[in-house]
Amino acid sequence: MKTKFDSHCINGIAEGCKYCVRGEKLVLFVTGVCKRDCWYCSLSEKRKNKNIIYAHERECKNVKDIIQEVKDSRATSAGITGGDPLIAFDRTIKFASKLKKKFGKKFHIHIYLPTRFITADKLKKLSKCVDEVRFHPAFLLDKNSIDEDLKKIKSANLFWKKENLGIELPMIPDKKKEILDFILRAKDLVRFVNLNEFELSETNFDKTTKKYKMNEGGYVVSGSLEAGKWILKELSKKKVGLKVHLCTAQLKNCWQFANRLKRHKIFPYGKRTEDGNVIYLVADGKLNLKNTFYDKEKNRTILSEEVARRLLGKMKIKRVEEFPTCDRIEIEEEEIN
16 A cells, blocks of 8 residues: 555554654664674765764764754654664663653654664663664574574563564565565564665665666665565565555655654744745844844854845845754855845
8 A cells, every 4th residue: 555655555554653754753873883784784974883873963972962953853752773772772771761751751762673682681671761663683684593583573572562563674676585584474573564665875885786776866776666565465465464664765755854854943034945944044144133043053144034125235145945954954055136
């Protein structure tokens, strides 16, 4: 079944995904360090194998920075990711616990866990502050790991209800049968599966392009979407009862990200676009005028339309379109005459 947000699913989607599609999830990147070295990993050079912390685009030094990003992005939930969050386990527990304490039990938290460093003790501690777990099994790298993957996923049933447990996998076209077989073996241990359309990145580019063709546009692997649809069809025939979601690049770019932008706080006198970007009328430096706002970080004054009209011809006024996110990347800038 195709969803209204350009993905495909059977039996619905996981709770964490609902927040994500609405743009309400804070992406909490607790470390870029991971010992598994997945060739298909899409982390950027900036983050991969770096012991750094990000909340969305904001590099964080402490919990206070993370909480500020929650407020600025108006997030109602968080997804903890990496790297491998278990490598920074104390940090992961601290952040998740602090978010629950600050924003309440209803602040939904899910986590992505490679299976390598999972232990029952760690899962027990996580269960006190994490609502939902998405496991990254290792069988796509080592087919001999299947039994160990399943054993570790099974152990999570001691601490969470099955509806809060799932599997997350890249949809590699020529691995569709292996992926289907693994899902069928794990079907009694979890209640949802997320299959991600296989996207190209700067870190997986060389290995991926040697083996796979790209769709038009150049960043999605050809056949990935079709392979995912095939798995959905096969699982539907078998009536396994799992929630299976084929998450597309279109969903991530045109729904998840755009909806997040639309929720983000903006400065006074800004106007949002349909895509969630924001447009400001600005003058360089600080102007002590009514109906203006001084943007200290960029050393510019944001003007109301009325003030901008009054100043036209007297000083240089620019129209700037940018993301409202912490990095505030400018998309377009033009001088107004």
